[in-house]
Structures are given as C-alpha cells and as structure tokens.
Amino acid sequence: MNKFISLAFKKAREDNRPAFLTYTVAGDSTKKKSLDILKSISKDVDICEIGFPHNTPIADGGQIQTSAYRAIKNGIKISDVFQLVRIFKKTKNSKPVILMGYYNMIYQYGENKFIKKCKSSGVNGLIVVDLPWPENKNFAKKCKSNSISFIQLLSPTTSKERLIKIIKDSHNMIYYISMLSTTGGKLKVSPKQILSNYKKIKKINPKKNCVIGFGITEKTISKLKNADGLVVGSAICKEITKSLKNGQNPVINVSRIVKRLKNKIL
Amino acid sequence: MKLKRKIPLIDQHDKFGFWGGKFGGSFIPETLKKPIDDLTKDFQKLRKNKNFIKKRNFYFKNYIGSPTRFIKLENLTEYLGGAQIWAKVVSDANGGAHKIYNATVHALICKNMGKKYIVGDTGAGYAGKMLSMAAKKFGLKCKIFMGAKDIKRQKPNCDAMRKNGAEIVPVFSGSQTLVDAVSECMRYWVSNCDTTHMCVGSTVGPNIFVKICGWSTSQISRELKKQIKKKFNKIPNKVKLINCVGGGSSAYGFWSEFVDYPKSQIELIGVEAGGPKKSKLHAAPLSRGAKLGVLHGAASYVCQNSEGQIKETESISAGLDYPGVSPIHCFLKDTKRARYTYATDEDALNAYKLVTKLEKINPSLEPSHAFAEAIKIAPKLSKNTIVIVNSCGDAKKDRDILRKKLGKKI
Ligand SMILES: Cc1ncc(COP(=O)(O)O)c(C=O)c1O
Numbered sequence: 113m114n115k116f117i118s119l120a121f122k123k124a125r126e127d128n129r130p131a132f133l134t135y136t137v138a139g140d141s142t143k144k145k146s147l148d149i150l151k152s153i154s155k156d157v158d159i160c161e162i163g164f165p166h167n168t169p170i171a172d173g174g175q176i177q178t179s180a181y182r183a184i185k186n187g188i189k190i191s192d193v194f195q196l197v198r199i200f201k202k203t204k205n206s207k208p209v210i211l212m213g214y215y216n217m218i219y220q221y222g223e224n225k226f227i228k229k230c231k232s233s234g235v236n237g238l239i240v241v242d243l244p245w246p247e248n249k250n251f252a253k254k255c256k257s258n259s260i261s262f263i264q265l266l267s268p269t270t271s272k273e274r275l276i277k278i279i280k281d282s283h284n285m286i287y288y289i290s291m292l293s294t295t296g297g298k299l300k301v302s303p304k305q306i307l308s309n310y311k312k313i314k315k316i317n318p319k320k321n322c323v324i325g326f327g328i329t330e331k332t333i334s335k336l337k338n339a340d341g342l343v344v345g346s347a348i349c350k351e352i353t354k355s356l357k358n359g360q361n362p363v364i365n366v367s368r369i370v371k372r373l374k375n376k377i378l
Numbered sequence: 379m380k381l382k383r384k385i386p387l388i389d390q391h392d393k394f395g396f397w398g399g400k401f402g403g404s405f406i407p408e409t410l411k412k413p414i415d416d417l418t419k420d421f422q423k424l425r426k427n428k429n430f431i432k433k434r435n436f437y438f439k440n441y442i443g444s445p446t447r448f449i450k451l452e453n454l455t456e457y458l459g460g461a462q463i464w465a466k467v468v469s470d471a472n473g474g475a476h477k478i479y480n481a482t483v484h485a486l487i488c489k490n491m492g493k494k495y496i497v498g499d500t501g502a503g504y505a506g507k508m509l510s511m512a513a514k515k516f517g518l519k520c521k522i523f524m525g526a527k528d529i530k531r532q533k534p535n536c537d538a539m540r541k542n543g544a545e546i547v548p549v550f551s552g553s554q555t556l557v558d559a560v561s562e563c564m565r566y567w568v569s570n571c572d573t574t575h576m577c578v579g580s581t582v583g584p585n586i587f588v589k590i591c592g593w594s595t596s597q598i599s600r601e602l603k604k605q606i607k608k609k610f611n612k613i614p615n616k617v618k619l620i621n622c623v624g625g626g627s628s629a630y631g632f633w634s635e636f637v638d639y640p641k642s643q644i645e646l647i648g649v650e651a652g653g654p655k656k657s658k659l660h661a662a663p664l665s666r667g668a669k670l671g672v673l674h675g676a677a678s679y680v681c682q683n684s685e686g687q688i689k690e691t692e693s694i695s696a697g698l699d700y701p702g703v704s705p706i707h708c709f710l711k712d713t714k715r716a717r718y719t720y721a722t723d724e725d726a727l728n729a730y731k732l733v734t735k736l737e738k739i740n741p742s743l744e745p746s747h748a749f750a751e752a753i754k755i756a757p758k759l760s761k762n763t764i765v766i767v768n769s770c771g772d773a774k775k776d777r778d779i780l781r782k783k784l785g786k787k788i
Contacts, residue, residue: 166686167688168561170564170675171564172565184687214672215672216686219672220669220684220685220686265407267407267409269409269413271412292409292571294565297569
C-alpha cells in the first residue's frame with residue numbers, strides 16, 4: 113500500500129475538499145512539454161495520473177486518443193515515461209504519481225521488470241485499463257508487495273457481488289467510472305445519480321479512498337465534490353490540442369484550466 | 379500444450395478463457411465485464427437449447443442456403459498436374475461469404491437478449507454487409523465500423539450495407555483499416571452496452587466472441603465432412619485443407635470437424651497475408667514470427683514493436699489486413715496441428731488470374747491467398763492427394779482493386 117497516496121487523500125480531507133487528480137499523457141505534446149505541464153500544475157493537484165500511451169486503446173475517447181497518438185508520434189517510449197516520472201519526482205518527491213495504461217505494454221516489458229522500474233522511478237500507483245478483476249489478482253499482489261497501489265476500477269455495470277469482492281481485494285484507492293462511456297464522453301447521467309452509486313460503493317467499505325472519473329469538466333466538477341477524489345483527463349487533453357491548434361503554449365493554458373477546476377471544488 | 383480429442387476446439391480453454399494456458403482470455407475494461415458475462419451465460423444456454431438449434435438450422439438452410447457446393451476444379455487440377463484440387467464454394471452462401479454464419483447467429487442472440495441495436499466491425503466489408511443483412515432480416519438497427527481506407531477499397535460491400543439500412547461509421551484513426559475499426563467498435567460498445575449487442579467479425583476478441591464465431595462457422599466443416607464422405611465413400615488418406623487466415627473464422631469453420639484426424643491424413647494449412655513482395659509490412663503474425671501480445675481483449679501472436687505498440691499492416695486483401703489472429707490458431711500452431719504460411723499480394727493476384735481463367739469460380743482476394751498455396755504445392759503432390767481450398771468469398775467486392783491491378787472487368 114502506498115503511503116503517499118493515502119496521505120494525499122488525508123490532506124484533502126483535512127481541507128474539507130475532494131482530492132484533485134489530473135490525467136495527462138506522457139510525451140504529450142512532447143517529452144519536455146509534458147514534464148513542464150506536470151511541474152506547472154502540480155501545486156494545484158493532489159495526485160498526478162500519467163498515461164503511458166498505447167496506439168490501440170479500446171477504452172479511450174477522442175481527446176485522450178489524440179493525445180496518445182500525438183505523444184507516440186513525437187517519439188515517446190516507455191523508458192521515457194519512467195524517466196519523466198524520475199525527473200518530476202526529484203523536485204516533487206511527495207506528490208503521488210499513478211501510471212495508467214494498457215496491459216500489452218506491461219506484458220511486453222515484463223511484469224516484474226515493469227514493477228521494479230515503477231518503484232525505482234517513484235511511481236506510487238498503477239491503473240491497467242484492460243486487466244480487470246479477477247484476472248488482475250496476481251499482478252495486484254506483486255504491486256502491493258512493492259508498495260505500489262494497484263487501483264481497481266468499478267463501473268455502473270459492476271454487480272453488487274462483484275463490487276464486494278473487488279473492494280475486498282483493492283488497495284488504498286479505488287476508481288469509480290461515472291458512466292457507461294469511454295474516457296471523455298459527455299456526462300450522460302446526472303451528478304446526483306453518480307453520487308448515489310458512489311455512496312453504495314463507500315458503504316461497502318468507507319475506508320477505501322474512492323475517486324470518480326470519466327466525463328468530468330469545469331461545468332460538472334463542483335456538483336461531485338462530495339467524493340473522496342475527482343479525476344479530470346479529457347478536458348485537459350482537449351486543452352492541449354486546442355492550444356497547439358491556436359499556436360499557444362499548452363503549459364500556460366493547461367495550468368489555467370487546472371487552477372479553475374481546482375477552485376471549483378475548494 | 380496439448381489438444382484434447384472429442385471436445386470442440388472452442389471449448390478447450392481454461393476457466394480464464396485461455397487456450398493452451400496462454401492464448402485468448404478476456405482483457406477488457408471493467409464496464410464490459412457484465413455484458414460479456416451475460417452474453418457468455420446466454421450463449422451457454424442457447425447452444426444447449428433445442429429450439430435455438432432448430433432455429434439456427436432453419437436459417438442456415440433457408441436463409442444462408444446450405445450446403446454450399448463442394449466441387450472438383452478439373453481444369454486447375456489438370457493444369458497443375460499433381461494433386462486433385464477441390465473447392466468448397468462457401469461464397470455460394472447468401473451475401474457471398476462465410477461471414478453470414480456469424481452474423482446470423484449474433485442477430486439471433488441479440489434478438490434473444492431483447493436488444494434492438496447491433497454493432498459490428500468490418501474490413502473487407504463482408505462482416506459488415508452480412509450483419510446489415512441479418513439485422514434487416516431480424517428487425518435490428520445496425521451500425522458498422524469500418525476503416526476509411528477500407529471504405530474506399532471495398533465500395534460494393536459498402537453500397538450493400540447502406541442499401542440494407544445500416545449506418546457505416548468511418549474510422550480515421552491509425553491505419554484506417556480493420557484493426558482501427560475493431561477498436562472503435564469496442565469503444566462504442568463500452569459506451570452503449572446497456573442497449574446494444576456487439577458482433578465481432580471473426581474468431582478474435584474476448585473469449586466469448588471467439589467461441590460464438592467458431593460455433594457459427596463450423597457449419598462449413600459439418601457440411602464438408604458429409605460431402606467428402608459422399609464423394610469418396612470415406613475420408614481419403616491424404617487430404618489437405620487450405621484456408622486463408624485473417625482473424626481465422628473461415629479457417630476454424632473449415633477445419634473444426636477434422637482436428638481430431640491425424641495430421642498425416644488431414645493436413646490443415648493456413649495462409650496469411652504476406653503483403654506486397656517488396657514491403658516490410660505484412661499481416662502474417664503466425665507465419666512470420668510475431669510475438670505474443672494482447673490486442674482487442676485477447677492474447678495472441680500480434681504484429682507489434684518491442685514496446686507493445688501494434689504495428690501497421692499491409693495487404694491487398696482488406697479481410698486479411700489485421701495484425702492479430704485468433705487465439706485458437708495460435709493454439710493450433712503451437713500444438714503443431716496446423717501449419718501456417720503466407721502468400722504475397724502478387725502471389726494472390728496471380729492465383730486469382732489462374733483460377734478465374736481456368737474455372738467458373740470467382741474467389742475474392744482473401745481465398746486467392748489460399749489458392750496461391752494450393753497452386754504452389756499441388757504439382758509436387760501425388761494424384762491421390764486431395765487438396766481442398768475454402769473459396770470463402772466472392773470477388774465482386776474487389777472489383778475496383780482487380781480492375782486497377784489487372785486491368786480487368788469482372
Ligand atoms: C472473404 C473473406 N475471407 C476471409 C476473411 C478473413 O477473415 P477470417 O480469417 O476470419 O475468415 C474475410 C474477412 O473479412 C473475408 O471477407
């Protein structure tokens with residue numbers, strides 16, 4: 113169990129607000145820019161989720177796909193992702209970093225080697241989109257014994273029975289997918305409905321830090337602030353795309369939107 | 379790793395869905411766990427349900443039109459001067475290819491589950507065309523995901539889909555071919571799995587889709603076995619079953635009844651797309667040494683780079699232009715029950731020319747890859763060797779490509 117992740121939630125709770133998590137893609141738009149973005153937003157962010165991009169993402173919507181393809185095109189390699197984390201962590205040692213991606217990349221790297229590399233670069237948690245429970249049991253165990261949190265995903269389609277079993281096997285953070293959607297879809301259920309599902313999850317084990325993600329934007333974030341944590345991804349990726357299109361500096365624009373998002377949940 | 383006897387290959391997986399302990403599985407986002415579990419349970423029930431089997435058989439016979447012909451290619455046999463060349467003309471099936479079996483079964487399942495919407499992927503456009511036909515027949519609303527490149531090169535099938543009332547969703551990401559269409563279709567299903575059923579167009583994808591597809595196309599070899607016995611009064615001593623392999627649904631269907639026979643009696647030969655002769659790109663993960671990886675929810679041999687990024691593929695045949703392959707074929711390869719090779723674009727075109735010059739069949743570019751292998755090996759084989767090629771698709775859809783490459787009107 114990773115203590116930095118627990119601490120981030122504890123701190124947010126003490127401030128009487130949800131933890132704020134951002135998702136950006138490593139190497140988007142370039143290796144340097146993505147590091148600059150992370151450094152610049154980290155003061156407003158409690159936990160940084162960083163995507164290691166895959167070119168066949170079966171659960172990502174348009175915005176994150178665009179970011180991922182852009183990063184790959186600009187040459188990002190898995191070793192660069194670890195390097196990015198390492199440099200980021202040099203100055204932000206206590207800021208938790210969660211890597212997120214698809215299993216094939218981990219499989220090709222080798223599970224054990226991947227986890228070891230995560231540990232040595234300062235990665236605190238892992239989300240593997242296409243490695244569901246119970247298939248992920250072994251891998252999650254390996255993460256845990258290396259003090260890396262494996263973050264289980266839950267969805268509106270997850271049955272009650274399954275929720276109980278997954279939560280039992282989960283570590284200190286779980287991730288509730290707000291709706292039936294790929295990342296970045298329009299929020300098609302009401303925040304009220306989302307929070308009601310969220311409460312059912314919390315009731316099973318109130319101690320687990322549960323974040324909500326998928327489809328959260330400036331418009332909707334404040335309505336969900338009763339959760340332990342909120343993740344914004346596509347809205348940020350979209351901002352990068354927009355900045356590049358307008359010939360503006362994505363670092364500045366992303367920092368601004370992150371600040372605005374954060375202000376809405378204080 | 380070992381094959382079991384007397385158990386259909388589609389059922390020879392472990393409880394996590396892996397064949398041979400490592401091929402297949404269900405690498406899916408959490409959201410799809412429930413719809414896939416539901417589908418798995420439903421299919422398990424339906425395949426044991428007498429009424430459902432009756433319905434399937436009824437539509438296979440009266441709608442798809444079975445059996446498809448089993449014919450000797452006399453002229454080609456004589457020309458090659460070796461083994462006897464036969465064809466199972468699966469392109470006789472309604473719509474012009476084997477994809478109709480899987481599409482029909484999925485439409486029946488969709489109806490049975492009470493869903494009104496069905497979506498599917500397509501490369502050559504046959505899987506899409508057939509799904510649009512079946513959807514129309516059974517009153518379902520249908521969306522087909524297709525790479526923008528394939529929409530251009532397989533226009534006749536796109537026209538058919540639209541005529542059947544299906545919506546074609548063009549996919550512009552990546553190589554704009556089948557691999558991208560499957561990804562986009564899966565993403566759509568993630569967002570709409572509460573109202574919509576998904577049909578995967580081949581024996582690929584999460585475990586249950588491999589099973590449903592294989593269960594559907596196995597009609598081909600059930601027919602063939604009877605037809606062989608009738609023609610030869612027995613199963614001859616030397617048979618070679620040659621089939622093209624994209625995802626591997628036609629090959630599985632063509633072979634499933636024969637897997638238990640000794641290799642020395644019935645050899646199974648799969649032919650992948652070798653791509654243009656001068657190109658480094660191909661779509662032949664089995665025969666050109668691709669590594670094990672995870673693509674579209676299953677572990678199989680996949681064309682990929684060392685980082686696990688899926689590689690672009692290239693083939694003149696849109697139906698074979700896919701970087702992955704069925705886990706069942708990986709299993710057949712590693713147990714050495716089947717042999718896999720490839721034919722280049724040029725080989726396939728030459729085979730197409732020769733077959734259509736000598737015979738009255740019109741195999742599309744996919745089975746032309748299989749014919750290329752038959753043409754290559756037949757001259758060296760004895761006259762009592764029976765080479766059977768699955769002519770699993772009709773070349774009408776390839777009109778534009780053939781016209782361009784061969785200057786020929788078809
Ligand atoms: C005629 C034909 N043959 C073969 C294939 C390849 O698929 P599979 O290997 O699943 O039969 C396709 C796919 O579109 C096809 O249309």
